[in-house]
Amino acid sequence: MIEAKGLTKRYGATVAVDNLSFEVKPGKVTGFLGPNGAGKSTTMRMILGLDTPTSGDVRIDGQHYRDLHQPLTKIGALLDAKWVHPNRSARAHLAWMAASNKLPKDRVDTVLDMVGLSSVANKRAGAYSLGMSQRLGIAGALLGDPEILLFDEPVNGLDPEGIVWIRTFMHRLADEGRTVLVSSHLLSEMALTAEELIVIGRGKLIAQSSTTEFVDRASGTTVKVRSPQLDQFQGLLQQHNLVTRVEEPDDQSKALFVEGNVTTDQIGELAAAQGIVLHELTLQRGSLEAAFMQMTGDSVEYHAHEIAEVTDVNVPALSGTEVAAGPKEDN
Numbered sequence: 001m002i003e004a005k006g007l008t009k010r011y012g013a014t015v016a017v018d019n020l021s022f023e024v025k026p027g028k029v030t031g032f033l034g035p036n037g038a039g040k041s042t043t044m045r046m047i048l049g050l051d052t053p054t055s056g057d058v059r060i061d062g063q064h065y066r067d068l069h070q071p072l073t074k075i076g077a078l079l080d081a082k083w084v085h086p087n088r089s090a091r092a093h094l095a096w097m098a099a100s101n102k103l104p105k106d107r108v109d110t111v112l113d114m115v116g117l118s119s120v121a122n123k124r125a126g127a128y129s130l131g132m133s134q135r136l137g138i139a140g141a142l143l144g145d146p147e148i149l150l151f152d153e154p155v156n157g158l159d160p161e162g163i164v165w166i167r168t169f170m171h172r173l174a175d176e177g178r179t180v181l182v183s184s185h186l187l188s189e190m191a192l193t194a195e196e197l198i199v200i201g202r203g204k205l206i207a208q209s210s211t212t213e214f215v216d217r218a219s220g221t222t223v224k225v226r227s228p229q230l231d232q233f234q235g236l237l238q239q240h241n242l243v244t245r246v247e248e249p250d251d252q253s254k255a256l257f258v259e260g261n262v263t264t265d266q267i268g269e270l271a272a273a274q275g276i277v278l279h280e281l282t283l284q285r286g287s288l289e290a291a292f293m294q295m296t297g298d299s300v301e302y303h304a305h306e307i308a309e310v311t312d313v314n315v316p317a318l319s320g321t322e323v324a325a326g327p328k329e330d331n
Protein backbone atom coordinates (compact mmCIF):
# COMPACT_ATOMS: atom_id res chain seq x y z
CA MET A 1 0.00 0.00 0.00
CA ILE A 2 1.06 3.58 -0.68
CA GLU A 3 -0.03 6.16 1.88
CA ALA A 4 0.38 9.92 1.52
CA LYS A 5 -0.40 12.29 4.36
CA GLY A 6 -0.46 16.06 3.93
CA LEU A 7 2.02 15.75 1.07
CA THR A 8 3.17 19.18 -0.12
CA LYS A 9 5.83 20.26 -2.62
CA ARG A 10 6.71 23.87 -3.42
CA TYR A 11 9.04 25.05 -6.15
CA GLY A 12 9.60 28.69 -5.23
CA ALA A 13 6.20 30.35 -5.56
CA THR A 14 4.66 27.31 -7.31
CA VAL A 15 2.78 24.87 -5.09
CA ALA A 16 3.05 21.71 -7.21
CA VAL A 17 1.43 19.42 -4.60
CA ASP A 18 -0.78 20.89 -1.90
CA ASN A 19 -1.56 18.99 1.32
CA LEU A 20 -2.40 15.79 -0.53
CA SER A 21 -3.56 12.72 1.42
CA PHE A 22 -4.54 9.42 -0.20
CA GLU A 23 -4.14 5.65 -0.05
CA VAL A 24 -3.42 3.27 -2.92
CA LYS A 25 -4.49 -0.28 -2.11
CA PRO A 26 -3.40 -3.64 -3.55
CA GLY A 27 -5.39 -5.76 -6.00
CA LYS A 28 -6.74 -2.84 -8.01
CA VAL A 29 -5.65 -0.45 -10.71
CA THR A 30 -5.86 3.06 -9.26
CA GLY A 31 -6.01 5.88 -11.78
CA PHE A 32 -4.24 9.11 -10.88
CA LEU A 33 -6.06 11.82 -12.80
CA GLY A 34 -5.59 15.50 -13.32
CA PRO A 35 -4.80 17.99 -16.03
CA ASN A 36 -1.27 18.83 -17.14
CA GLY A 37 0.55 20.51 -14.31
CA ALA A 38 -1.82 19.13 -11.64
CA GLY A 39 1.08 17.58 -9.72
CA LYS A 40 0.86 13.90 -10.72
CA SER A 41 4.50 13.46 -11.73
CA THR A 42 5.74 15.43 -8.73
CA THR A 43 3.70 13.17 -6.44
CA MET A 44 5.11 10.05 -8.11
CA ARG A 45 8.62 11.41 -7.81
CA MET A 46 8.08 11.97 -4.08
CA ILE A 47 6.74 8.41 -3.67
CA LEU A 48 9.99 7.20 -5.27
CA GLY A 49 12.23 9.45 -3.17
CA LEU A 50 13.34 11.43 -6.25
CA ASP A 51 11.90 14.66 -4.82
CA THR A 52 11.77 15.59 -1.15
CA PRO A 53 8.41 16.82 0.17
CA THR A 54 8.38 20.39 1.50
CA SER A 55 6.06 18.99 4.19
CA GLY A 56 3.96 15.91 4.77
CA ASP A 57 4.91 12.34 4.14
CA VAL A 58 4.51 9.41 1.78
CA ARG A 59 5.22 5.80 2.71
CA ILE A 60 5.35 2.45 0.96
CA ASP A 61 4.01 -0.27 3.25
CA GLY A 62 4.89 2.01 6.16
CA GLN A 63 8.44 2.80 4.99
CA HIS A 64 10.04 5.71 3.18
CA TYR A 65 11.51 4.78 -0.21
CA ARG A 66 15.03 5.62 1.00
CA ASP A 67 14.71 3.04 3.80
CA LEU A 68 13.71 0.15 1.52
CA HIS A 69 16.36 -2.58 1.52
CA GLN A 70 16.15 -3.57 -2.17
CA PRO A 71 13.75 -0.94 -3.56
CA LEU A 72 13.18 -2.58 -6.98
CA THR A 73 11.85 -5.70 -5.28
CA LYS A 74 9.25 -3.58 -3.48
CA ILE A 75 8.27 -0.91 -5.98
CA GLY A 76 8.86 -0.58 -9.71
CA ALA A 77 8.15 2.49 -11.83
CA LEU A 78 7.87 3.73 -15.37
CA LEU A 79 8.33 7.49 -15.26
CA ASP A 80 9.91 8.25 -18.62
CA ALA A 81 9.88 5.63 -21.39
CA LYS A 82 12.75 7.31 -23.25
CA TRP A 83 15.08 7.05 -20.27
CA VAL A 84 17.31 4.43 -21.89
CA HIS A 85 20.73 4.87 -23.52
CA PRO A 86 19.86 4.84 -27.26
CA ASN A 87 22.85 2.66 -28.21
CA ARG A 88 22.07 0.00 -25.63
CA SER A 89 19.87 -2.97 -26.48
CA ALA A 90 16.81 -3.69 -24.35
CA ARG A 91 18.56 -6.80 -23.02
CA ALA A 92 21.75 -4.90 -22.13
CA HIS A 93 19.75 -2.12 -20.47
CA LEU A 94 17.79 -4.56 -18.32
CA ALA A 95 20.92 -6.61 -17.53
CA TRP A 96 22.61 -3.42 -16.31
CA MET A 97 19.59 -2.56 -14.15
CA ALA A 98 19.48 -6.11 -12.74
CA ALA A 99 23.21 -6.13 -11.94
CA SER A 100 23.15 -2.69 -10.30
CA ASN A 101 20.30 -3.82 -8.06
CA LYS A 102 21.70 -7.31 -7.36
CA LEU A 103 18.69 -8.98 -9.02
CA PRO A 104 18.95 -12.48 -10.57
CA LYS A 105 20.06 -12.41 -14.25
CA ASP A 106 17.26 -14.71 -15.39
CA ARG A 107 14.68 -12.01 -14.57
CA VAL A 108 15.84 -10.15 -17.72
CA ASP A 109 14.47 -12.79 -20.10
CA THR A 110 11.40 -13.32 -17.94
CA VAL A 111 10.35 -9.65 -18.10
CA LEU A 112 11.27 -9.34 -21.81
CA ASP A 113 8.91 -12.23 -22.44
CA MET A 114 6.17 -10.72 -20.22
CA VAL A 115 6.11 -7.50 -22.26
CA GLY A 116 6.52 -9.22 -25.64
CA LEU A 117 9.98 -7.84 -26.50
CA SER A 118 11.97 -11.12 -26.63
CA SER A 119 12.30 -11.11 -30.44
CA VAL A 120 13.74 -7.55 -30.53
CA ALA A 121 15.69 -7.72 -27.26
CA ASN A 122 19.09 -7.30 -28.97
CA LYS A 123 18.13 -4.27 -31.07
CA ARG A 124 19.27 -0.74 -30.14
CA ALA A 125 16.70 0.85 -27.82
CA GLY A 126 17.21 4.11 -29.74
CA ALA A 127 15.52 2.50 -32.76
CA TYR A 128 12.43 1.46 -30.76
CA SER A 129 9.00 2.92 -31.47
CA LEU A 130 7.27 4.72 -28.61
CA GLY A 131 5.13 1.62 -27.97
CA MET A 132 8.24 -0.59 -27.74
CA SER A 133 9.91 1.92 -25.44
CA GLN A 134 6.86 1.91 -23.15
CA ARG A 135 7.05 -1.90 -23.05
CA LEU A 136 10.75 -1.72 -22.19
CA GLY A 137 9.99 0.78 -19.41
CA ILE A 138 7.35 -1.58 -18.04
CA ALA A 139 9.84 -4.47 -18.22
CA GLY A 140 12.27 -2.38 -16.13
CA ALA A 141 9.54 -1.69 -13.56
CA LEU A 142 8.81 -5.44 -13.32
CA LEU A 143 12.44 -6.54 -13.04
CA GLY A 144 12.44 -6.89 -9.25
CA ASP A 145 8.98 -8.59 -9.30
CA PRO A 146 7.67 -5.80 -7.03
CA GLU A 147 4.31 -5.73 -5.25
CA ILE A 148 3.82 -2.07 -6.09
CA LEU A 149 3.97 -0.48 -9.54
CA LEU A 150 3.80 3.16 -10.65
CA PHE A 151 3.22 4.09 -14.28
CA ASP A 152 3.31 7.75 -15.31
CA GLU A 153 1.27 8.30 -18.50
CA PRO A 154 2.02 4.79 -19.90
CA VAL A 155 -0.42 5.11 -22.83
CA ASN A 156 0.64 8.54 -24.05
CA GLY A 157 1.22 8.48 -27.79
CA LEU A 158 0.31 4.82 -28.24
CA ASP A 159 -1.85 3.40 -31.04
CA PRO A 160 -5.15 1.65 -30.13
CA GLU A 161 -3.51 -1.79 -30.05
CA GLY A 162 -0.81 -0.55 -27.67
CA ILE A 163 -3.42 1.11 -25.44
CA VAL A 164 -5.46 -2.11 -25.18
CA TRP A 165 -2.29 -4.10 -24.45
CA ILE A 166 -1.32 -1.74 -21.58
CA ARG A 167 -4.86 -1.79 -20.17
CA THR A 168 -5.00 -5.59 -20.18
CA PHE A 169 -1.51 -5.81 -18.70
CA MET A 170 -2.39 -3.41 -15.82
CA HIS A 171 -5.50 -5.50 -15.04
CA ARG A 172 -3.37 -8.65 -14.97
CA LEU A 173 -0.89 -7.09 -12.54
CA ALA A 174 -3.72 -5.98 -10.24
CA ASP A 175 -5.36 -9.43 -10.46
CA GLU A 176 -2.06 -10.87 -9.21
CA GLY A 177 -2.64 -8.79 -6.06
CA ARG A 178 -0.21 -5.97 -6.87
CA THR A 179 -0.77 -2.30 -6.11
CA VAL A 180 -0.93 -0.44 -9.43
CA LEU A 181 -0.99 3.37 -9.65
CA VAL A 182 -1.34 4.77 -13.17
CA SER A 183 -1.35 8.46 -13.98
CA SER A 184 -3.11 9.77 -17.05
CA HIS A 185 -4.95 12.73 -18.44
CA LEU A 186 -6.85 10.47 -20.88
CA LEU A 187 -10.15 10.22 -19.06
CA SER A 188 -11.93 7.81 -21.39
CA GLU A 189 -9.00 5.38 -21.16
CA MET A 190 -8.87 5.65 -17.37
CA ALA A 191 -12.61 4.92 -17.18
CA LEU A 192 -11.82 1.52 -18.74
CA THR A 193 -8.56 0.84 -16.89
CA ALA A 194 -9.01 2.05 -13.32
CA GLU A 195 -11.32 0.63 -10.70
CA GLU A 196 -10.30 3.29 -8.20
CA LEU A 197 -9.49 6.95 -8.81
CA ILE A 198 -7.48 9.67 -7.17
CA VAL A 199 -8.37 12.95 -8.86
CA ILE A 200 -6.27 16.05 -8.29
CA GLY A 201 -6.30 19.60 -9.60
CA ARG A 202 -3.65 22.24 -8.94
CA GLY A 203 -1.97 19.88 -6.49
CA LYS A 204 -5.06 19.41 -4.32
CA LEU A 205 -7.23 16.32 -3.87
CA ILE A 206 -10.58 16.63 -5.67
CA ALA A 207 -11.78 13.07 -5.03
CA GLN A 208 -10.70 9.58 -4.04
CA SER A 209 -13.29 6.89 -4.68
CA SER A 210 -14.13 4.01 -6.97
CA THR A 211 -14.52 5.07 -10.61
CA THR A 212 -18.21 4.08 -10.53
CA GLU A 213 -18.90 6.15 -7.40
CA PHE A 214 -17.05 9.13 -8.83
CA VAL A 215 -19.08 9.05 -12.03
CA ASP A 216 -22.42 8.34 -10.30
CA ARG A 217 -21.91 10.99 -7.62
CA ALA A 218 -20.92 13.65 -10.10
CA SER A 219 -23.15 13.01 -13.09
CA GLY A 220 -25.91 10.79 -11.69
CA THR A 221 -27.65 7.80 -13.25
CA THR A 222 -30.63 7.51 -15.59
CA VAL A 223 -32.92 4.54 -16.22
CA LYS A 224 -33.75 3.80 -19.85
CA VAL A 225 -37.12 2.16 -20.59
CA ARG A 226 -38.57 0.83 -23.83
CA SER A 227 -42.19 -0.29 -23.78
CA PRO A 228 -45.14 -0.66 -26.17
CA GLN A 229 -47.09 1.37 -23.52
CA LEU A 230 -44.56 4.18 -23.28
CA ASP A 231 -46.98 7.14 -23.12
CA GLN A 232 -49.10 5.45 -20.46
CA PHE A 233 -46.00 4.60 -18.42
CA GLN A 234 -44.61 8.12 -18.73
CA GLY A 235 -47.87 9.50 -17.32
CA LEU A 236 -47.66 7.06 -14.42
CA LEU A 237 -44.07 7.99 -13.62
CA GLN A 238 -44.96 11.68 -13.70
CA GLN A 239 -47.72 11.00 -11.17
CA HIS A 240 -44.92 9.69 -8.93
CA ASN A 241 -43.11 13.04 -9.42
CA LEU A 242 -40.35 11.42 -11.47
CA VAL A 243 -38.62 13.50 -14.14
CA THR A 244 -38.80 11.82 -17.54
CA ARG A 245 -37.89 12.57 -21.12
CA VAL A 246 -38.61 10.68 -24.33
CA GLU A 247 -36.08 10.28 -27.13
CA GLU A 248 -36.58 8.75 -30.54
CA PRO A 249 -33.25 7.87 -32.11
CA ASP A 250 -33.29 7.21 -35.89
CA ASP A 251 -32.10 3.63 -35.55
CA GLN A 252 -34.14 2.52 -32.51
CA SER A 253 -37.68 2.63 -31.17
CA LYS A 254 -38.77 5.43 -28.84
CA ALA A 255 -37.21 5.28 -25.37
CA LEU A 256 -38.10 6.89 -22.06
CA PHE A 257 -35.37 8.13 -19.72
CA VAL A 258 -36.09 8.49 -16.00
CA GLU A 259 -33.77 10.97 -14.29
CA GLY A 260 -32.87 11.44 -10.63
CA ASN A 261 -30.78 8.42 -9.64
CA VAL A 262 -33.71 5.99 -9.47
CA THR A 263 -32.91 2.29 -9.69
CA THR A 264 -34.04 -0.23 -12.30
CA ASP A 265 -35.66 -2.17 -9.40
CA GLN A 266 -37.89 0.82 -8.54
CA ILE A 267 -38.94 1.42 -12.13
CA GLY A 268 -39.48 -2.28 -12.84
CA GLU A 269 -41.71 -2.62 -9.76
CA LEU A 270 -43.80 0.43 -10.75
CA ALA A 271 -44.29 -1.08 -14.21
CA ALA A 272 -45.24 -4.50 -12.79
CA ALA A 273 -47.75 -2.98 -10.36
CA GLN A 274 -49.63 -1.42 -13.33
CA GLY A 275 -49.20 -4.37 -15.70
CA ILE A 276 -46.99 -2.36 -18.08
CA VAL A 277 -45.00 -4.49 -20.55
CA LEU A 278 -41.29 -3.56 -20.67
CA HIS A 279 -38.97 -4.35 -23.58
CA GLU A 280 -35.92 -2.76 -22.00
CA LEU A 281 -34.90 -1.56 -18.53
CA THR A 282 -31.30 -0.37 -18.35
CA LEU A 283 -29.29 1.71 -15.89
CA GLN A 284 -27.29 4.35 -17.77
CA ARG A 285 -24.22 5.90 -16.20
CA GLY A 286 -22.64 9.23 -17.11
CA SER A 287 -19.16 9.35 -18.61
CA LEU A 288 -16.02 10.04 -16.65
CA GLU A 289 -15.57 13.19 -18.77
CA ALA A 290 -19.03 14.43 -17.74
CA ALA A 291 -18.32 13.59 -14.11
CA PHE A 292 -15.02 15.44 -14.19
CA MET A 293 -16.70 18.51 -15.67
CA GLN A 294 -19.46 18.34 -13.08
CA MET A 295 -16.96 18.05 -10.20
CA THR A 296 -15.02 21.03 -11.44
CA GLY A 297 -17.87 23.00 -13.03
CA ASP A 298 -17.69 26.03 -10.71
CA SER A 299 -13.97 26.26 -11.22
CA VAL A 300 -14.36 26.11 -14.99
CA GLU A 301 -16.75 29.08 -15.01
CA TYR A 302 -14.44 30.96 -12.73
CA HIS A 303 -11.54 29.98 -14.91
CA ALA A 304 -13.24 31.40 -18.01
CA HIS A 305 -13.78 34.85 -16.53
CA GLU A 306 -11.24 35.43 -13.79
CA ILE A 307 -8.23 33.29 -14.57
CA ALA A 308 -5.71 35.74 -13.16
CA GLU A 309 -7.19 35.51 -9.67
CA VAL A 310 -7.57 31.76 -9.37
CA THR A 311 -6.00 30.56 -6.17
CA ASP A 312 -8.12 27.57 -5.19
CA VAL A 313 -8.59 24.19 -6.88
CA ASN A 314 -9.29 25.09 -10.49
CA VAL A 315 -9.21 22.45 -13.14
CA PRO A 316 -9.43 23.76 -16.70
CA ALA A 317 -12.27 22.66 -18.95
CA LEU A 318 -12.12 19.37 -20.82
CA SER A 319 -11.68 18.94 -24.50
CA GLY A 320 -12.78 15.68 -26.08
CA THR A 321 -11.60 12.82 -23.94
CA GLU A 322 -8.65 14.63 -22.44
CA VAL A 323 -8.40 16.96 -19.51
CA ALA A 324 -7.45 20.19 -21.18
CA ALA A 325 -4.00 21.42 -20.42
CA GLY A 326 -3.44 24.87 -19.08
CA PRO A 327 -0.18 26.61 -19.99
CA LYS A 328 2.56 24.68 -18.23
CA GLU A 329 5.04 26.65 -16.21
CA ASP A 330 8.71 26.24 -16.94
CA ASN A 331 10.44 23.69 -14.79
Ligand SMILES: Nc1ncnc2c1ncn2[C@@H]1O[C@H](COP(=O)(O)OP(=O)(O)OP(=O)(O)O)[C@@H](O)[C@H]1O
Pocket: 011, 014, 015, 016, 017, 034, 035, 036, 037, 038, 039, 040, 041, 042, 043, 185, 328, 329, 330, 331
Ligand atom coordinates in the same frame (compact mmCIF):
# COMPACT_ATOMS: atom_id res chain seq x y z
N1 LIG B 1 11.51 20.95 -10.93
C1 LIG B 1 10.51 21.84 -10.98
N2 LIG B 1 10.75 23.17 -10.80
C2 LIG B 1 9.77 24.07 -10.84
N3 LIG B 1 8.45 23.77 -11.03
C3 LIG B 1 8.15 22.49 -11.22
C4 LIG B 1 9.15 21.45 -11.21
N4 LIG B 1 8.53 20.25 -11.43
C5 LIG B 1 7.22 20.53 -11.57
N5 LIG B 1 7.00 21.87 -11.45
C6 LIG B 1 5.69 22.52 -11.52
O1 LIG B 1 4.82 21.87 -10.61
C7 LIG B 1 3.53 21.75 -11.17
C8 LIG B 1 3.12 20.27 -11.22
O2 LIG B 1 3.88 19.63 -12.24
P1 LIG B 1 3.80 18.06 -12.53
O3 LIG B 1 4.75 17.78 -13.65
O4 LIG B 1 3.96 17.30 -11.27
O5 LIG B 1 2.29 17.91 -13.04
P2 LIG B 1 1.63 16.70 -13.83
O6 LIG B 1 0.25 16.56 -13.27
O7 LIG B 1 2.49 15.50 -13.81
O8 LIG B 1 1.58 17.27 -15.31
P3 LIG B 1 1.78 16.49 -16.72
O9 LIG B 1 0.45 15.83 -16.97
O10 LIG B 1 2.05 17.60 -17.65
O11 LIG B 1 2.90 15.54 -16.60
C9 LIG B 1 3.56 22.45 -12.52
O12 LIG B 1 3.14 23.77 -12.34
C10 LIG B 1 5.02 22.36 -12.89
O13 LIG B 1 5.39 23.40 -13.77
